[in-house]
Amino acid sequence: MKTRKNTKTAEPAIENGPVIAIRDLYKSFGDLHVLKGIDLDVNKGENVVVLGRSGTGKSVLIKIISGLLKADRGSVKVLGQEVGELDEKQLRELRMKIGFSFQNSALYDSMTVRENLEFPLVRNVKNLSRAEINKSVEEVLESVGLARTINQMPSELSGGQRKRIGIARTLIMNPDIMLYDEPTAGLDPTTCIEINELINEVKEKYHTSSILITHDLTCAKMTGDRLAMLLDGTFAKVGTFEEVFSTDDERIKSFYDYNFTENEV
Protein backbone atom coordinates (compact mmCIF):
# COMPACT_ATOMS: atom_id res chain seq x y z
CA MET A 1 0.00 0.00 0.00
CA LYS A 2 1.32 3.41 -0.88
CA THR A 3 0.63 6.45 1.26
CA ARG A 4 0.22 8.86 -1.61
CA LYS A 5 -1.35 6.46 -4.06
CA ASN A 6 -3.98 8.99 -5.07
CA THR A 7 -1.27 11.40 -6.31
CA LYS A 8 -0.89 9.25 -9.43
CA THR A 9 -3.44 10.95 -11.64
CA ALA A 10 -5.02 9.42 -14.71
CA GLU A 11 -3.66 11.03 -17.87
CA PRO A 12 -6.54 11.12 -20.35
CA ALA A 13 -4.15 11.59 -23.24
CA ILE A 14 -2.49 8.23 -22.61
CA GLU A 15 -5.34 6.24 -21.14
CA ASN A 16 -5.43 3.86 -24.06
CA GLY A 17 -2.13 4.72 -25.63
CA PRO A 18 1.50 4.04 -24.86
CA VAL A 19 3.12 5.67 -21.83
CA ILE A 20 6.18 6.39 -23.95
CA ALA A 21 5.83 6.77 -27.72
CA ILE A 22 8.93 7.35 -29.84
CA ARG A 23 8.69 7.99 -33.56
CA ASP A 24 11.43 8.44 -36.15
CA LEU A 25 13.94 9.72 -33.61
CA TYR A 26 17.31 10.99 -34.78
CA LYS A 27 20.31 12.18 -32.77
CA SER A 28 23.84 12.94 -33.93
CA PHE A 29 26.88 14.50 -32.30
CA GLY A 30 28.73 16.15 -35.18
CA ASP A 31 29.56 13.36 -37.63
CA LEU A 32 28.60 10.67 -35.15
CA HIS A 33 25.09 9.53 -36.06
CA VAL A 34 23.92 7.71 -32.94
CA LEU A 35 20.16 7.31 -33.37
CA LYS A 36 18.97 6.97 -36.95
CA GLY A 37 15.22 6.58 -36.93
CA ILE A 38 14.06 4.97 -33.70
CA ASP A 39 10.46 3.87 -33.15
CA LEU A 40 9.33 2.40 -29.83
CA ASP A 41 6.22 2.20 -27.67
CA VAL A 42 6.21 1.39 -23.99
CA ASN A 43 2.73 0.38 -22.95
CA LYS A 44 1.20 0.87 -19.54
CA GLY A 45 2.49 -1.70 -17.07
CA GLU A 46 5.17 -2.96 -19.43
CA ASN A 47 8.90 -3.49 -18.92
CA VAL A 48 10.83 -2.85 -22.13
CA VAL A 49 14.50 -3.79 -22.17
CA VAL A 50 16.80 -1.87 -24.50
CA LEU A 51 19.78 -3.97 -25.48
CA GLY A 52 22.82 -2.98 -27.44
CA ARG A 53 26.59 -2.95 -27.40
CA SER A 54 28.50 -0.26 -25.59
CA GLY A 55 28.28 3.09 -27.32
CA THR A 56 25.20 2.28 -29.41
CA GLY A 57 23.15 5.11 -27.90
CA LYS A 58 21.12 3.53 -25.10
CA SER A 59 21.94 6.27 -22.60
CA VAL A 60 21.39 8.94 -25.25
CA LEU A 61 17.92 7.51 -25.79
CA ILE A 62 17.14 7.63 -22.06
CA LYS A 63 18.42 11.20 -21.84
CA ILE A 64 16.19 12.27 -24.72
CA ILE A 65 13.18 10.58 -23.09
CA SER A 66 13.83 12.48 -19.86
CA GLY A 67 14.49 15.77 -21.63
CA LEU A 68 18.18 15.98 -20.69
CA LEU A 69 19.15 15.93 -24.35
CA LYS A 70 17.31 17.36 -27.35
CA ALA A 71 16.58 15.16 -30.33
CA ASP A 72 17.55 16.39 -33.80
CA ARG A 73 14.37 15.07 -35.34
CA GLY A 74 11.34 12.96 -34.49
CA SER A 75 8.77 12.72 -31.74
CA VAL A 76 9.11 11.56 -28.13
CA LYS A 77 5.88 11.57 -26.16
CA VAL A 78 6.04 10.72 -22.47
CA LEU A 79 2.73 10.44 -20.61
CA GLY A 80 1.14 12.15 -23.58
CA GLN A 81 3.49 15.13 -23.60
CA GLU A 82 5.90 15.98 -26.42
CA VAL A 83 9.16 16.17 -24.46
CA GLY A 84 10.99 18.42 -26.94
CA GLU A 85 8.29 21.08 -26.59
CA LEU A 86 8.32 21.33 -22.80
CA ASP A 87 9.91 24.25 -20.98
CA GLU A 88 12.15 23.71 -17.93
CA LYS A 89 9.28 23.91 -15.44
CA GLN A 90 7.19 21.42 -17.41
CA LEU A 91 10.22 19.14 -17.72
CA ARG A 92 10.76 19.25 -13.96
CA GLU A 93 7.12 18.29 -13.44
CA LEU A 94 7.42 15.45 -15.93
CA ARG A 95 10.62 14.18 -14.28
CA MET A 96 8.78 13.98 -10.97
CA LYS A 97 6.76 11.17 -12.56
CA ILE A 98 9.88 9.34 -13.69
CA GLY A 99 12.07 7.27 -11.38
CA PHE A 100 15.72 7.02 -12.41
CA SER A 101 17.70 4.05 -11.14
CA PHE A 102 21.32 4.73 -11.96
CA GLN A 103 24.20 2.28 -12.22
CA ASN A 104 26.00 3.59 -9.15
CA SER A 105 22.77 3.92 -7.10
CA ALA A 106 23.64 7.62 -6.54
CA LEU A 107 23.12 7.58 -2.76
CA TYR A 108 24.45 10.36 -0.56
CA ASP A 109 27.24 8.76 1.47
CA SER A 110 26.98 11.25 4.33
CA MET A 111 23.27 10.56 4.91
CA THR A 112 21.60 7.58 6.57
CA VAL A 113 19.26 5.39 4.58
CA ARG A 114 16.32 7.26 6.14
CA GLU A 115 17.77 10.65 5.17
CA ASN A 116 18.53 9.44 1.65
CA LEU A 117 14.93 8.34 1.22
CA GLU A 118 13.42 11.46 2.76
CA PHE A 119 15.49 13.76 0.59
CA PRO A 120 13.48 13.69 -2.67
CA LEU A 121 10.21 13.70 -0.77
CA VAL A 122 10.97 16.71 1.40
CA ARG A 123 12.44 18.60 -1.54
CA ASN A 124 9.59 17.96 -3.96
CA VAL A 125 6.40 17.52 -1.94
CA LYS A 126 5.29 20.47 0.15
CA ASN A 127 3.50 20.35 3.49
CA LEU A 128 4.06 16.73 4.39
CA SER A 129 3.90 16.02 8.11
CA ARG A 130 6.73 14.18 9.89
CA ALA A 131 4.36 11.23 10.35
CA GLU A 132 3.60 11.10 6.60
CA ILE A 133 7.29 11.26 5.73
CA ASN A 134 8.11 8.48 8.19
CA LYS A 135 5.30 6.33 6.83
CA SER A 136 6.43 6.78 3.23
CA VAL A 137 10.03 5.94 4.13
CA GLU A 138 9.01 2.85 6.07
CA GLU A 139 6.70 1.65 3.30
CA VAL A 140 9.25 1.91 0.50
CA LEU A 141 11.92 0.29 2.63
CA GLU A 142 9.51 -2.54 3.33
CA SER A 143 8.81 -2.82 -0.40
CA VAL A 144 12.49 -3.36 -1.17
CA GLY A 145 12.91 -5.72 1.79
CA LEU A 146 15.31 -3.53 3.79
CA ALA A 147 13.29 -2.13 6.70
CA ARG A 148 16.10 -2.98 9.11
CA THR A 149 18.66 -0.74 7.37
CA ILE A 150 16.80 2.50 8.08
CA ASN A 151 19.49 4.00 10.33
CA GLN A 152 22.51 2.62 8.48
CA MET A 153 24.95 4.53 6.31
CA PRO A 154 25.29 3.59 2.61
CA SER A 155 28.90 2.50 3.26
CA GLU A 156 27.57 -0.21 5.58
CA LEU A 157 25.42 -1.75 2.84
CA SER A 158 26.28 -4.32 0.19
CA GLY A 159 26.13 -3.41 -3.51
CA GLY A 160 22.80 -5.19 -3.83
CA GLN A 161 21.38 -3.39 -0.80
CA ARG A 162 22.55 -0.01 -2.13
CA LYS A 163 20.85 -0.82 -5.40
CA ARG A 164 17.63 -1.59 -3.52
CA ILE A 165 17.83 1.67 -1.56
CA GLY A 166 18.42 3.54 -4.82
CA ILE A 167 15.26 1.97 -6.23
CA ALA A 168 13.36 2.76 -2.99
CA ARG A 169 14.45 6.37 -3.29
CA THR A 170 12.79 6.63 -6.68
CA LEU A 171 9.68 4.72 -5.54
CA ILE A 172 9.06 7.17 -2.73
CA MET A 173 8.01 9.68 -5.38
CA ASN A 174 5.43 7.22 -6.66
CA PRO A 175 6.64 7.33 -10.29
CA ASP A 176 4.59 6.31 -13.31
CA ILE A 177 7.70 5.39 -15.25
CA MET A 178 10.95 3.76 -14.13
CA LEU A 179 14.15 4.09 -16.11
CA TYR A 180 16.72 1.51 -15.00
CA ASP A 181 20.27 1.98 -16.23
CA GLU A 182 22.21 -1.29 -15.97
CA PRO A 183 20.34 -2.41 -12.84
CA THR A 184 22.46 -5.53 -12.32
CA ALA A 185 25.90 -4.20 -13.29
CA GLY A 186 28.62 -5.18 -10.84
CA LEU A 187 26.47 -7.57 -8.82
CA ASP A 188 27.04 -11.29 -8.28
CA PRO A 189 24.67 -13.71 -10.09
CA THR A 190 22.48 -14.41 -7.05
CA THR A 191 22.07 -10.72 -6.23
CA CYS A 192 21.35 -10.03 -9.92
CA ILE A 193 18.44 -12.44 -9.78
CA GLU A 194 17.15 -10.84 -6.58
CA ILE A 195 17.27 -7.40 -8.21
CA ASN A 196 15.47 -8.74 -11.27
CA GLU A 197 12.77 -10.11 -8.99
CA LEU A 198 12.53 -6.75 -7.25
CA ILE A 199 12.11 -4.99 -10.61
CA ASN A 200 9.20 -7.30 -11.38
CA GLU A 201 7.69 -6.72 -7.93
CA VAL A 202 7.97 -2.95 -8.41
CA LYS A 203 6.07 -3.24 -11.67
CA GLU A 204 3.27 -5.18 -10.00
CA LYS A 205 3.04 -3.20 -6.79
CA TYR A 206 3.65 0.33 -8.06
CA HIS A 207 2.05 -0.14 -11.51
CA THR A 208 5.08 1.32 -13.21
CA SER A 209 5.98 1.15 -16.87
CA SER A 210 9.73 0.81 -17.40
CA ILE A 211 12.64 1.01 -19.75
CA LEU A 212 15.65 -1.02 -18.67
CA ILE A 213 19.06 -0.66 -20.23
CA THR A 214 21.19 -3.72 -19.77
CA HIS A 215 23.81 -6.02 -21.25
CA ASP A 216 22.68 -8.75 -18.88
CA LEU A 217 20.56 -11.17 -20.85
CA THR A 218 19.37 -12.99 -17.74
CA CYS A 219 18.02 -9.64 -16.57
CA ALA A 220 16.44 -9.08 -19.98
CA LYS A 221 14.86 -12.52 -19.93
CA MET A 222 13.53 -12.21 -16.39
CA THR A 223 12.23 -8.65 -16.49
CA GLY A 224 11.52 -7.79 -20.11
CA ASP A 225 7.98 -8.10 -21.42
CA ARG A 226 9.58 -6.99 -24.66
CA LEU A 227 13.16 -6.41 -25.76
CA ALA A 228 14.40 -3.84 -28.27
CA MET A 229 17.78 -4.54 -29.83
CA LEU A 230 19.61 -1.35 -30.78
CA LEU A 231 22.04 -1.92 -33.62
CA ASP A 232 23.64 0.66 -35.88
CA GLY A 233 21.28 3.41 -34.79
CA THR A 234 17.96 1.63 -35.18
CA PHE A 235 16.03 -1.12 -33.45
CA ALA A 236 16.95 -4.20 -35.44
CA LYS A 237 14.37 -6.28 -33.61
CA VAL A 238 11.65 -5.68 -31.02
CA GLY A 239 9.75 -8.50 -29.37
CA THR A 240 9.83 -11.08 -26.62
CA PHE A 241 13.17 -12.61 -25.61
CA GLU A 242 12.42 -15.65 -27.76
CA GLU A 243 11.32 -13.55 -30.73
CA VAL A 244 14.39 -11.33 -30.63
CA PHE A 245 16.88 -14.16 -30.35
CA SER A 246 15.30 -16.62 -32.77
CA THR A 247 16.88 -14.84 -35.69
CA ASP A 248 19.28 -15.28 -38.57
CA ASP A 249 20.75 -11.82 -37.97
CA GLU A 250 24.40 -12.55 -37.22
CA ARG A 251 24.76 -9.31 -35.23
CA ILE A 252 22.02 -10.38 -32.81
CA LYS A 253 23.36 -13.92 -32.60
CA SER A 254 26.82 -12.68 -31.72
CA PHE A 255 25.39 -10.26 -29.12
CA TYR A 256 23.67 -13.25 -27.53
CA ASP A 257 26.83 -15.38 -27.60
CA TYR A 258 28.91 -12.63 -25.97
CA ASN A 259 26.41 -11.63 -23.33
CA PHE A 260 24.41 -14.64 -22.26
CA THR A 261 25.70 -16.44 -19.23
CA GLU A 262 23.18 -18.86 -17.84
CA ASN A 263 22.27 -17.73 -14.35
CA GLU A 264 19.42 -20.18 -13.97
CA VAL A 265 16.32 -18.08 -14.47
Ligand SMILES: Nc1ncnc2c1ncn2[C@@H]1O[C@H](COP(=O)(O)OP(=O)(O)OP(=O)(O)O)[C@@H](O)[C@H]1O
Ligand atom coordinates in the same frame (compact mmCIF):
# COMPACT_ATOMS: atom_id res chain seq x y z
N1 LIG B 1 26.90 14.77 -25.04
C1 LIG B 1 27.58 14.05 -25.94
N2 LIG B 1 28.42 14.66 -26.80
C2 LIG B 1 29.07 13.96 -27.74
N3 LIG B 1 28.97 12.62 -27.90
C3 LIG B 1 28.15 11.97 -27.08
C4 LIG B 1 27.42 12.65 -26.05
N4 LIG B 1 26.67 11.74 -25.39
C5 LIG B 1 26.94 10.54 -25.97
N5 LIG B 1 27.82 10.68 -26.97
C6 LIG B 1 28.29 9.59 -27.84
O1 LIG B 1 27.17 8.88 -28.32
C7 LIG B 1 27.48 7.48 -28.41
C8 LIG B 1 26.42 6.70 -27.65
O2 LIG B 1 26.62 6.95 -26.24
P1 LIG B 1 25.74 6.26 -25.12
O3 LIG B 1 26.26 6.77 -23.83
O4 LIG B 1 24.31 6.44 -25.41
O5 LIG B 1 26.12 4.72 -25.30
P2 LIG B 1 25.52 3.45 -24.53
O6 LIG B 1 24.88 2.59 -25.56
O7 LIG B 1 24.70 3.90 -23.40
O8 LIG B 1 26.87 2.78 -24.03
P3 LIG B 1 27.23 2.00 -22.66
O9 LIG B 1 26.55 0.67 -22.76
O10 LIG B 1 28.72 1.86 -22.74
O11 LIG B 1 26.78 2.84 -21.51
C9 LIG B 1 28.90 7.31 -27.88
O12 LIG B 1 29.78 7.23 -28.96
C10 LIG B 1 29.13 8.57 -27.08
O13 LIG B 1 30.49 8.93 -27.06
